[in-house]
Amino acid sequence: ETGVTQSPTHLIKTRGQQVTLRCSSQSGHNTVSWYQQALGQGPQFIFQYYREEENGRGNFPPRFSGLQFPNYSSELNVNALELDDSALYLCASSSSALRETQYFGPGTRLLVL
Amino acid sequence: LAKTTQPISMDSYEGQEVNITCSHNNIATNDYITWYQQFPSQGPRFIIQGYKTKVTNEVASLFIPADRKSSTLSLPRVSLSDTAVYYCLVGDMGGKSTFGDGTTLTVKP
Numbered sequence: 001e002t003g004v005t006q007s008p009t010h011l012i013k014t015r016g017q018q019v020t021l022r023c024s025s026q027s028g029h030n031t032v033s034w035y036q037q038a039l040g041q042g043p044q045f046i047f048q049y050y051r052e053e054e055n056g057r058g059n060f061p062p063r064f065s066g067l068q069f070p071n072y073s074s075e076l077n078v079n080a081l082e083l084d085d086s087a088l089y090l091c092a093s094s095s096s097a098l099r100e101t102q103y104f105g106p107g108t109r110l111l112v113l
Numbered sequence: 114l115a116k117t118t119q120p121i122s123m124d125s126y127e128g129q130e131v132n133i134t135c136s137h138n139n140i141a142t143n144d145y146i147t148w149y150q151q152f153p154s155q156g157p158r159f160i161i162q163g164y165k166t167k168v169t170n171e172v173a174s175l176f177i178p179a180d181r182k183s184s185t186l187s188l189p190r191v192s193l194s195d196t197a198v199y200y201c202l203v204g205d206m207g208g209k210s211t212f213g214d215g216t217t218l219t220v221k222p
Contacts, residue, residue: 004156042211042213101159101162
């Protein structure tokens with residue numbers, strides 16, 4: 001069974017640029033959630049996708065958007081990058097939207113200069 | 114989404130039992146309580162989940178009183194490798210809960 005994978009592992013961008021982060025969910029999982037984790041803080045929920053539809057969103061502006069594909073992999077897109085977007089971006093998958101048993105990937109470290 | 118409150122940090126020694134308590138006064142009827150462990154530069158790792166009373170697995174126990182307004186994660190006989198940040202989450206739908214700032218556990222030799 002393959003775990004959750006994310007790419008790239010690290011990324012450096014400049015203000016105003018756009019970025020796409022990718023996540024492959026664990027085999028058999030149809031729900032993917034994205035989190036932003038700033039240094040020294042807990043992960044903050046961005047949004048969730050369940051069977052290719054957005055299924056809830058946290059307090060993030062519209063320039064944070066996402067997609068889920070038929071194979072349940074997912075993308076997180078961030079437009080007009082700001083310095084405060086520098087963080088660890090985590091993807092988590094689960095087999096159902098009913099429980100909190102999520103399996104997290106290793107994350108993508110984004111640095112915005 | 115129910116807010117949780119945990120101690121910022123705790124220290125322990127190898128071989129001791131560690132109990133980390135989380136307060137969640139606004140827990141809803143459908144909410145489950147889940148604990149995660151996170152090492153630096155890694156994603157959180159699921160430890161244990163429960164709804165009420167006591168749950169035990171191979172790594173931890175979770176104690177939930179009848180009013181469910183708090184929960185306690187118990188780690189038996191900790192080792193140096195248990196040094197990590199521990200998060201308590203409360204929610205009814207997978208992936209929509211808010212992580213607090215967690216409890217940084219430091220295990221000393």
